[in-house]
Amino acid sequence: MNQYPQGYYYTQVEYQAAQWQGVLGTLMGVAVLIAMAAWAFSLVKRAIKGEEVKYPL
Secondary structure, three states, X not given: OOOOOHHHOOOHHHHXXXXXXXXXXXXXXXXXXXXXXXXXXXXXXXXXXXXXXXXXX
């Protein structure tokens, strides 16, 4: 036997599904990163203005 059984091979549809999951996961990660950066910069902006800054922790 010189090749893997047929169950080890992915179809094109399965590859596309995995690709879209990766793309959506990446986009969600970037969106969260942007949201956290905006929140952090807003805190820094308030601190520079001299306003009281409360951290959520």
